[in-house]
Amino acid sequence: MKKFQSLSKQEISRYQSERLKELLAHAIKNVPAYKDLDHELIRSASNPADSIQHFPILTKKYFNENSESYISNTADRSQLIANRTGGSTGEPTRFYLDRVTVEHFEAARWLGLSWSGIQIGDPSVMVWGSSIELSKNQSQIHQLKEVFLKNRTIISAYDLKEESIRKYLDQIHSFKPNYLYGYPSALALLAELMIRNNLRLRIKLNAVVTTAETLQPQQREVIETAFDCKVINEYGARDGGIIAYECPEGNMHISAKNCYLEVVDIHTKQPLGYNEKGLLLVTDLNNYSMPRIRYQLGDVVSLSDKPCGCGNHLPILGSLEGREDDVFVSRDGSYVHGNYFNQVMWNLESFSGYQLIQHTHEDVSLKLVKNVGSHDFERDEQVFRDEIMKKLGNIHLSISFVNEIPRSSSGKIRYAVREFPLVTTPTSVEKEKEFTTLNL
The missing domain is CATH 3.30.300.30 (ANL, C-terminal domain)
Known part of the structure; x- marks a missing residue:
């Protein structure tokens, strides 16, 4: 991925087209959900960007109701990795990944972190919550894995309290993290509690990484003030992988080696151009075991064609507005x-x-x-x-x-x-x- 980001825009675009062509051919041949599409119409399209337009937009509701039909006939079911979304906007989405896909997701995260000097294995403290229900024994095993395999510890985002602020800071000081990672709302609350009680960290953080919610400007400001370091925004989803990461120049670079993105009008579902805000459709270029083509993640974004001064040639996400469910009528x-x-x-x-x-x-x-x-x-x-x-x-x-x-x-x-x-x-x-x- 480090080599990939230094390719020219034309080379990156050509790579995406080749991978997309291969994935679409695999899907219509091996995935039951796509067997009734007009294969000849898809194959006769002038390029993969046109071919994919003949695939239907895949909503979470439809996928949940027909998920088995998206497992490829070529997949080794014994090696599939079950996962699900947190269900923060309704019913959780259950799906499968394979090892190749998971490793590409993780590589994209570490690539994005490396732009700000964070390396694999650097200690971190997460301000986090989880929808996964664990027994007491499972929870203890999970925490041991977090500390000893991932070099990170967790402060619960569920019950941050002002009277416990010194306990949180003691936990951070004891673990000596290189960076913090978590929800913008929880990190901003922790920062506000620190400022309100005139408390500062005794260690220097490399960065604070926000994810899973839309980062608001005022949240960025209070976090950077309290922790005296830059905020890095991560954009991803369990069912979409790491989609984009913020570089030191403040631009959100898309993980173009992993995913092909489209933006369509919220109502008509017609494709939109650069800087036009609409629904994001994600096609994972690596998951051949359970391909989800034109998967409607539920977020409202725009794409940008501007260059970035950081030297990174990966395309840029122009804006990240939040979820479709956040749109009022x-x-x-x-x-x-x-x-x-x-x-x-x-x-x-x-x-x-x-x-x-x-x-x-x-x-x-x-x-x-x-x-x-x-x-x-x-x-x-x-x-x-x-x-x-x-x-x-x-x-x-x-x-x-x-x-x-x-x-x-x-x-x-x-x-x-x-x-x-x-x-x-x-x-x-x-x-x-x-x-x-x-x-x-």
């Missing part, structure tokens, strides 16, 4: 991404946390966590209310105050949640169903 039918409300909220000093939930087109609820020491609650609440109404229209908005925003089963915090599908009219639903049937 206004009364006039326009889309409003939850990131808009993030920007509003983090400029209000009265609140330290929030969660905005759109239950229907008309009903929205807002949970707010009051910031200790602030006296402008009513003013800032009104500002937030006005911005929500301005963007979403004449809705019914209920506001409540809570002590904290609950984490999902996987340990993440979801700030913006839409509880209904983007396509809600009967006609549209039927058309989508018909399209899916014809293509699958």
Whole structure:
């Protein structure tokens, strides 16, 4: 991968085309889920980028219902590695990987970390949660593996408390990590507790690595202030691998050796160009055991064609907005991404946390966590209310105050949640169903 990132853009593009061509040929020959596609139409396309357009977009729901049909006839089932997503946005997705795919995922992570001087085996402290249910014995074995095989220890992201802040710092000092790794929300909370109690680390970190949630600018700022080092953003998913990593220049470089990415319009599902925000589709170029082609990960992103001054020629992810479920629908039918409300909220000093939930087109609820020491609650609440109404229209908005925003089963915090599908009219639903049937 180090050699690959130094190739020219043309060489990287050519490599992707060759690998994509091989994968698509394998899928239509050996994967039951793709046996009914028009193989001749796919083969006759002028290039692999056109060929892949004849494959249907694969949603998580459809994959969950038909996962067995995506296992290749050539796969050695005894060697498949079972995995699943954390289920932070609903039902977990269960899938299989093979050893080759797993090692490519890990190589991509260590490549990204190496750009900031972090090497394999460097000690780290994770601020983390896990959806995997372990018995007491399994948990002890898991922790031993973490410490002795991976050289890392874990601080639970589930129950960070102000009264325990010195205990967390003692754990960090004792382990002497090169870097911290975890959820932006949990790391930002840890940083805020340190600042509030006028505490600093006695050791110098190389970096703090954030992952699994959308990193907000104010979170980056408070983390860098408290830990006196740079924040590196990692973008990946259990069911998508390491997709992009932040370089020292601040750009998110795509793991082009591992994956082929497409961005499509949220509603029409038509391909979008550079710098246009839409749904991300991921095709893993290494997993021949259970190929998932044009897999809709659920995130809203854009691709960029700009060069990077770091000397790395891997393509760049232009923006990372968050999940499709974070996109709200206004009364006039326009889309409003939850990131808009993030920007509003983090400029209000009265609140330290929030969660905005759109239950229907008309009903929205807002949970707010009051910031200790602030006296402008009513003013800032009104500002937030006005911005929500301005963007979403004449809705019914209920506001409540809570002590904290609950984490999902996987340990993440979801700030913006839409509880209904983007396509809600009967006609549209039927058309989508018909399209899916014809293509699958």
